[in-house]
Amino acid sequence: MCYPDGRCLPHEVALRAGSPPGHDCLHGTRCPRDASCSNGYCPAEPAPKDMVPPLFEGLIEAYPDGDGVILLYFALPQDNVTPPSEIEVEIRRATVAGGAAAAPVLITVKGLDSFRDLGLNVGTTYYYTARARDGAGLVSGFGVEVVATARAWPVVAPGVDYETQIQPVFNARCTRCHGGLGGLQLSSFANLSLGGLHGPVVVACQPEISNLAGKLGPGPPFGARMPRDGPPWLSLDEVALVRRWIADGAEQTYRPGACPP
Ligand code: HEC
Numbered sequence: 001m002c003y004p005d006g007r008c009l010p011h012e013v014a015l016r017a018g019s020p021p022g023h024d025c026l027h028g029t030r031c032p033r034d035a036s037c038s039n040g041y042c043p044a045e046p047a048p049k050d051m052v053p054p055l056f057e058g059l060i061e062a063y064p065d066g067d068g069v070i071l072l073y074f075a076l077p078q079d080n081v082t083p084p085s086e087i088e089v090e091i092r093r094a095t096v097a098g099g100a101a102a103a104p105v106l107i108t109v110k111g112l113d114s115f116r117d118l119g120l121n122v123g124t125t126y127y128y129t130a131r132a133r134d135g136a137g138l139v140s141g142f143g144v145e146v147v148a149t150a151r152a153w154p155v156v157a158p159g160v161d162y163e164t165q166i167q168p169v170f171n172a173r174c175t176r177c178h179g180g181l182g183g184l185q186l187s188s189f190a191n192l193s194l195g196g197l198h199g200p201v202v203v204a205c206q207p208e209i210s211n212l213a214g215k216l217g218p219g220p221p222f223g224a225r226m227p228r229d230g231p232p233w234l235s236l237d238e239v240a241l242v243r244r245w246i247a248d249g250a251e252q253t254y255r256p257g258a259c260p261p
Pocket residue numbers: 170173174175176177178184186195196197198199200201211212215222223224225226227228229234
């Protein structure tokens with residue numbers, strides 16, 4: 001915005017200073033809709049009236065993501081007026097097939113593309129659906145109902161083999177980004193052992209403090225949950241396999257007794 005004496009402020013600075021948003025203008029000029037310039041800006045345009053409900057394809061998938069945890073994910077809704085970060089996604093849950101749309105609202109989330117439903121009963125099957133509500137209160141239809149059964153953490157027996165059980169998971173989900181060109185490389189056991197930008201990614205026998213395990217969970221020690229472009233992230237079985245492999249000593253070939261009991 002510019003003042004009548006010709007001094008101008010960058011738009012963000014003007015906003016930070018609490019100036020109302022509007023077109024920059026010079027004193028004496030006319031603004032859109034015949035309004036007049038005041039203090040270097042035109043009066044803000046009235047918001048267009050929203051007549052179109054948001055575009056939302058609904059939930060994509062639900063799958064177990066922890067002990068009694070189900071993760072739901074979806075693509076952010078789009079709207080002609082309300083920005084995606086402001087559109088409310090209303091999630092409903094039922095324990096009978098076809099019952100989710102009629103169930104009470106479980107939670108409403110904004111600006112997220114996933115939701116972890118915690119504290120569920122292991123062995124129970126849950127059905128979910130969702131719809132989106134824009135700033136004008138217009139709602140999309142309910143998308144399809146997705147279904148998942150809550151699980152306990154998988155118990156993996158000792159003896160995980162790196163080459164046949166861990167490397168294939170990396171090949172399928174990680175080497176696209178961690179396959180060359182600097183940073184952590186997960187293309188082989190030798191490369192993994194070189195670590196990443198934060199140092200070693202495994203601490204033998206201690207999955208709780210290993211970055212590799214931490215980055216696969218919902219609360220990574222730094223940065224984002226992996227794979228970076230998830231959800232979907234790894235399955236509960238894949239994460240449990242990686243954790244077991246680290247707990248067993250993180251060796252290329254399983255060696256009983258590598259870790260203290
Ligand atoms: C779409 C690209 C992408 C994919 C796929 C991906 N990553 Fe990453 N990964 C990144 C980026 C970018 C970083 C750095 C930023 C961060 O830490 O969030 C990173 C960081 C990491 C780190 C931290 C390394 C360090 O020391 O800084 C680990 C561990 C990791 N990824 C593991 C994995 C695993 C395991 C998979 C597969 C299950 C995976 N990543 C898949 C992009 C990706």
